[in-house]
Amino acid sequence: MRPFVRIADTVLKWGTLLMTGAFIGCILVQIYARLFMTTAPSWTEEAARLFFVLAIAFAAGPALKRDYYVYFDFVYDRLAPRWRRPLLVAIDALTVLLFLLFLYHAVAFTVMGLAERSPSMQFPMVIAFGSMVVLALSVLLYAVKRLLAHLPANSGQA
Numbered sequence: 641m642r643p644f645v646r647i648a649d650t651v652l653k654w655g656t657l658l659m660t661g662a663f664i665g666c667i668l669v670q671i672y673a674r675l676f677m678t679t680a681p682s683w684t685e686e687a688a689r690l691f692f693v694l695a696i697a698f699a700a701g702p703a704l705k706r707d708y709y710v711y712f713d714f715v716y717d718r719l720a721p722r723w724r725r726p727l728l729v730a731i732d733a734l735t736v737l738l739f740l741l742f743l744y745h746a747v748a749f750t751v752m753g754l755a756e757r758s759p760s761m762q763f764p765m766v767i768a769f770g771s772m773v774v775l776a777l778s779v780l781l782y783a784v785k786r787l788l789a790h791l792p793a794n795s796g797q798a
Contacts, residue, residue: 645785648701652778655698663691682760690758697771701752701778705785724795725790733786737779746772 666688673680703709716724725772746769 659691659695686760693771697775700775701782705782730792735783743776
């Protein structure tokens with residue numbers, strides 16, 4: 641699983657960087673056009689929205705991997721030490737279950753995008769809707785990795 645995770649890390653990192661850069665580029669074009677042109681191109685808002693959603697989709701899994709999400713430490717810190725590990729296992733197991741369900745519905749949602757096109761740019765909406773599949777898979781990857789790390793055979797590998 642390690643080579644796969646390493647490849648996923650690289651793809652998700654570069655996806656996040658490229659989509660964030662494209663988002664910033666669209667916003668800069670929009671600002672320039674509104675200040676120095678008579679009309680702003682209509683595609684910039686839709687493209688910026690798409691790149692923002694894709695950047696979030698690519699960044700969601702690595703954020704889980706690096707513990708960038710908000711924690712309620714005041715609850716965890718007050719627990720008896722014997723309850724901390726079961727709580728972490730339960731959280732990771734529930735995260736896996738939630739994102740398995742999310743993935744199922746994201747795939748169905750993405751399939752709906754095959755028949756639709758974006759209003760101003762006319763690209764297939766499967767691209768935008770597919771971002772939810774990317775988000776679900778990236779979070780699932782790291783949630784499963786965290787859950788497996790809790791198993792006794794893997795407790796020293798995480």
